[in-house]
Amino acid sequence: MKDTDYAFCVARIRANESNLLSAEFIKKLAEAENYEAAVNLLVTVGWIDSDAKDDDYIRVQSRNLWTLLSESVPDKKVLDYLCVLNDYFNIKTAIKCVLSGENADKYYAEPSSLVLGSLCGSIDSRDYDTFKSESMRAATKTAFETVCITNRGQDAEMILDVAALEALLEIYSKCKYRVFSEICAFIVDSSNIRTAIRCACNKKDAEFIAAALSDCCKIKKDKLISESVDGVEALREYLSTSEYSKGAELYFTNSALYDNWCEKKVLEIATGSGFTAFGFDPVCAYFYRKNNEIKTVKLILNAKKSGIPTDLLKERVMVAYA
Amino acid sequence: MSNLGLFFAILGAALAVGLAGIGSAKGVGLTGEAAAGLLSEKTDMFGKVITLQILPGTQGLYGFIVALVLLNKIGVFSGNVVDITLQQGLSLFAACLPIAITGFFSAIYQGRVAAAGISLIAKQPTMLGKSMTLASIVELYAILTLLVSYLAVFNISVG
Numbered sequence: 001m002k003d004t005d006y007a008f009c010v011a012r013i014r015a016n017e018s019n020l021l022s023a024e025f026i027k028k029l030a031e032a033e034n035y036e037a038a039v040n041l042l043v044t045v046g047w048i049d050s051d052a053k054d055d056d057y058i059r060v061q062s063r064n065l066w067t068l069l070s071e072s073v074p075d076k077k078v079l080d081y082l083c084v085l086n087d088y089f090n091i092k093t094a095i096k097c098v099l100s101g102e103n104a105d106k107y108y109a110e111p112s113s114l115v116l117g118s119l120c121g122s123i124d125s126r127d128y129d130t131f132k133s134e135s136m137r138a139a140t141k142t143a144f145e146t147v148c149i150t151n152r153g154q155d156a157e158m159i160l161d162v163a164a165l166e167a168l169l170e171i172y173s174k175c176k177y178r179v180f181s182e183i184c185a186f187i188v189d190s191s192n193i194r195t196a197i198r199c200a201c202n203k204k205d206a207e208f209i210a211a212a213l214s215d216c217c218k219i220k221k222d223k224l225i226s227e228s229v230d231g232v233e234a235l236r237e238y239l240s241t242s243e244y245s246k247g248a249e250l251y252f253t254n255s256a257l258y259d260n261w262c263e264k265k266v267l268e269i270a271t272g273s274g275f276t277a278f279g280f281d282p283v284c285a286y287f288y289r290k291n292n293e294i295k296t297v298k299l300i301l302n303a304k305k306s307g308i309p310t311d312l313l314k315e316r317v318m319v320a321y322a
Numbered sequence: 323m324s325n326l327g328l329f330f331a332i333l334g335a336a337l338a339v340g341l342a343g344i345g346s347a348k349g350v351g352l353t354g355e356a357a358a359g360l361l362s363e364k365t366d367m368f369g370k371v372i373t374l375q376i377l378p379g380t381q382g383l384y385g386f387i388v389a390l391v392l393l394n395k396i397g398v399f400s401g402n403v404v405d406i407t408l409q410q411g412l413s414l415f416a417a418c419l420p421i422a423i424t425g426f427f428s429a430i431y432q433g434r435v436a437a438a439g440i441s442l443i444a445k446q447p448t449m450l451g452k453s454m455t456l457a458s459i460v461e462l463y464a465i466l467t468l469l470v471s472y473l474a475v476f477n478i479s480v481g
Contacts, residue, residue: 004352007353008359010359011359011440011441011444012360012362014441014442014445015359015363017445018445072359277434278434
């Protein structure tokens with residue numbers, strides 16, 4: 001598919017970009033007196049439909065975003081790329097719910113390329129044909145069998161997390177859209193760094209670390225394993241020479257700061273699509289920016305409901321949304 | 323031999339109007355797609371996007387003008403087709419190539435610039451003037467080749 005096939009889609013996305021909430025508005029929202037005042041503010045800018053039900057706002061926005069992308073993108077297959085992490089998260093959720101007997105519907109992450117209504121049933125009956133890729137089928141099968149035999153949920157989670165990163169790695173290697181493949185590379189590397197630091201802190205052995213990490217894009221997996229085995233300081237020194245040094249250093253201070261840094265970095269990479277006239281990159285950038293907006297509004301509304309002090313909320317929100 | 327001269331002259335006219343027309347159709351089509359994307363979200367922008375969509379259509383018009391001048395010159399319209407030597411036919415054919423080739427490519431590239439301009443005004447409606455200026459710069463090369471093709475066709479003696 002040629003990048004100019006995205007002309008309709010990109011123009012539509014650009015028109016929607018102008019409706020994204022500004023940092024000033026988010027600040028105003030965080031300063032709102034209470035939950036009702038915050039909702040009223042969102043109604044005035046049309047973010048919330050005045051007839052919408054309480055607690056449904058976020059889900060409606062997520063679904064509207066996905067509808068917009070599905071209606072506009074000429075090649076629907078590329079949208080599956082955006083669902084990879086949600087898909088694997090949903091498989092983990094379904095496995096947990098099959099084993100615990102709980103209803104999984106309220107825990108699923110959207111959007112997803114999987115048929116969520118029948119996901120638990122497919123796993124329970126070990127019928128993996130509805131999964132889109134062979135690697136997803138194999139990972140789900142192994143994870144479910146592992147947890148059934150060993151009763152170790154952590155191992156199953158690890159198998160699926162590594163499979164998700166390998167799926168992103170595959171997209172990175174074959175995707176011709178620069179911004180999106182950069183985002184995939186960043187997610188893979190930053191997730192592996194997070195895992196490696198945790199392993200080093202918990203003094204895990206090389207075999208465990210090798211199983212917990214996927215291949216990397218811009219750092220060396222072998223080196224991550226060997227430095228993690230050598231200890232936290234050795235790993236810290238190795239990471240200080242990589243392009244992830246700033247973020248890694250934050251993790252050693254506070255893991256939440258590292259997560260913030262990762263989110264901001266993804267948005268920073270996505271901003272690069274501002275100079276791209278056609279193709280999938282502007283679509284992908286809008287997806288990440290809109291998701292960040294939805295997440296921020298969700299955070300503010302939840303904080304208002306819980307009565308979290310405005311100053312604390314503003315500090316947290318403005319770091320993520322600036 | 324004279325028929326072959328006529329064949330090349332008419333082939334030149336066909337390429338001038340055909341290639342420049344295909345280029346324009348592609349350019350206008352691309353811009354139209356972008357315009358539809360914008361209009362699906364902001365219906366009041368029609369007046370702005372139509373000015374940008376028109377721009378890549380001019381190359382087809384330039385090719386049409388050159389073809390008309392050539393066909394008129396060889397007497398197709400009057401019904402008295404003049405005798406044309408092979409050399410004259412090839413000269414007329416060569417004279418049509420600048421607008422045929424440059425018209426084809428410049429219309430496509432102008433379409434890309436105009437479609438990108440539509441994405442620009444989707445975010446910032448005040449940028450219409452700048453978007454049009456950017457797209458118009460591509461037009462310059464189509465105008466230059468129109469002049470060359472027109473003057474060449476006009477000044478080649480036939481009959």
